[in-house]
Amino acid sequence: MASKHISHTISPMKALYSIFVQPTLTTLRPQLHILSRNATARAAAAPTTAPLTRRAFTTTPPLHLSKKKPARAAEVREHKWNEEITAQQIQLVNPETNALDEPVTRYDVLNSLDLKTHRLVQLTEDTEDKPYPVCKIVSKKEEYAAEKRKKEQQKEIKQAAAKERSVKTLELNWAIDGNDLAHRLEKVRTFLEEGRRVEVVLAAKKRGRKASKEECAEVLGKIRAVAEGVRGAKEIKAMEGAVGGFATLVWQGKAGAAQVARPAAQPVVQEQEKA
Numbered sequence: 141m142a143s144k145h146i147s148h149t150i151s152p153m154k155a156l157y158s159i160f161v162q163p164t165l166t167t168l169r170p171q172l173h174i175l176s177r178n179a180t181a182r183a184a185a186a187p188t189t190a191p192l193t194r195r196a197f198t199t200t201p202p203l204h205l206s207k208k209k210p211a212r213a214a215e216v217r218e219h220k221w222n223e224e225i226t227a228q229q230i231q232l233v234n235p236e237t238n239a240l241d242e243p244v245t246r247y248d249v250l251n252s253l254d255l256k257t258h259r260l261v262q263l264t265e266d267t268e269d270k271p272y273p274v275c276k277i278v279s280k281k282e283e284y285a286a287e288k289r290k291k292e293q294q295k296e297i298k299q300a301a302a303k304e305r306s307v308k309t310l311e312l313n314w315a316i317d318g319n320d321l322a323h324r325l326e327k328v329r330t331f332l333e334e335g336r337r338v339e340v341v342l343a344a345k346k347r348g349r350k351a352s353k354e355e356c357a358e359v360l361g362k363i364r365a366v367a368e369g370v371r372g373a374k375e376i377k378a379m380e381g382a383v384g385g386f387a388t389l390v391w392q393g394k395a396g397a398a399q400v401a402r403p404a405a406q407p408v409v410q411e412q413e414k415a
Contacts, residue, residue, distance in 0.1 A: 321359065
């Protein structure tokens with residue numbers, strides 16, 4: 141009875157399999173075979189993955205171990221500012237009269253200020269004989285402008301001092317040749333345009349031709365014409381010595397100055413050649 145029951149149970153399952161499942165598998169099997177074959181072909185055609193490369197050794201330290209920039213040096217100031225002032229009462233300098241106002245509390249002054257644009261500066265120290273230190277309200281904008289002007293003036297003074305130290309000395313003979321004189325005059329012009337101090341030393345040779353008074357005056361006039369032709373150049377002291385003997389001329393140039401006129405040196409050469 142049991143075996144008969146089992147055979148009867150299996151038969152309907154086989155029947156359902158043959159009706160629903162088997163036809164579907166028969167239809168899909170060729171498609172699955174094509175998909176499998178295509179996947180195999182794609183895998184064969186795909187390039188081989190390159191092996192992982194190791195990063196080259198580097199001596200660059202990690203960010204957390206890198207050297208930090210040195211801290212900026214603390215500002216050293218002569219006077220106290222704002223909250224650094226410890227006196228309870230102070231005397232303010234009146235900006236209009238430059239006199240001292242009546243004592244007021246530091247707290248009230250600071251509360252009345254816009255600390256973004258102004259600051260309170262203590263000018264005098266706290267002493268027993270002067271219990272109220274003198275303070276002044278300073279505009280940051282005006283203070284910055286004044287400091288900038290001060291630095292520019294200091295820079296100009298240093299530049300002027302450097303130029304004064306940069307002295308060029310040229311020695312000329314009163315009976316100098318025309319070509320040599322033209323060359324020396326060009327040097328005088330160049331040095332003055334650079335803002336240098338130029339000393340022209342004139343003397344007569346112990347041996348050789350002596351220049352006449354007219355020739356000496358002509359040489360002197362040409363030197364002055366070249367120097368005066370440079371804008372801003374000034375003869376800072378009168379000529380020392382005598383014409384025809386030992387004499388010194390001193391001129392101070394101005395850096396970047398434009399030329400007024402450049403007296404041509406060629407006629408000097410021509411005159412000497414004719415002579």
